[in-house]
Amino acid sequence: MEHSHFKLFKPYGYLSQFQSNARHERNKKFLGELYDFPEGTMAIGRLDKDSEGLLLLTTDGKVSYKITGSTTDKEYYVQVDGEITEEAVKQLQQGVILSHNTESYTTKPCEAFVLDKVPNFPKRIKKIRDERHGKTTWVSITINEGKFRQVRKMTAQVGFPTLRLVRVRIGAITLNGLDMGSVKELRELY
Template identity: 80%
Template sequence: MNHRHFKLFKPYGYLSQFQTNAKHEINKKFLGELHDFPEGTMAIGRLDKDSEGLLLLTTNGKVSYDITSSKTDKEYYVQVDGEITAEAINMLQNGVTISHKSETYRTKLCKAFILDHKPNFPERAKKIRDERHGKTTWISLTINEGKFRQVRKMTAVVGFPTLRLVRVRVGTITLKGLEMGAVKEITIP
């Protein structure tokens, strides 16, 4: 069987799935509304409804397993509330304790730094508060794990809650060249 792979710029407000039987999700937006994917296509990992950016999709479960493993880096650009400190960046890099499934979890070492410029992303469907409500900072955070809402929990623990979260890279595959909501077929070795 010839498997197919895609990269998608997931917009804010979409669930990382194609359909649901859950009554509370009937009025939600799903990936199938963005493109006519082949039967058997699955999201590789997830981005929650409030997150945007690079989402990989495949018809090959083994590829999905390999990419979601801890061998693959995932890079996020994160807009946080306030002017993040060097101390907070250092804490993120060295791991912080977050809650996960009613237990505490220590995140692994990661890469974190302040971006020297504001990323050029399209405006989000739901407006984020503006500068009148205080300063914000854009940071890059690269992790190779993916606990539920991990990045949001990490920035909150160090005192700088996430306002906007955009995944820009998974392994060597980047968001570059995609408009919001666009899909491109790719080759994954």
């Protein structure tokens, strides 16, 4: 059987799924509204509704399992509230203690650094805020794990809450060449 693979620039406000039977999600936006994907297509990992950026999709469950494993890097450009300190960046790099469902865990060490210039992303549908409310900083964070809202929790834990989160890379596949909401078919993923 030949499988299909895609990369997508997920816009803000979309859920990383194709449908839902949950009452509270009836009026939400789903991936199927962006492209006519073949039957059996699944998102590889997720981006929450408020996050944007690279999302890989496939009809091959084995490829999905391989990419979501903890050996594949995922890079995010994160706009945080305030001027992030060197100490906060070091904390991100070394790992921070987070909790989920009353369970605490320490994130694995990761790559993190302040970006030299503001990334050139399309304006978001819902405005974040403007400079009148204080400065912001763009940070690159690369992790190879991905627990529930992990990057957002990491930046909040070091005192700089996330305002905007855009995934720009999964492994060797980047967001380059995609406009917001666009899909590109790929020959193979890995």
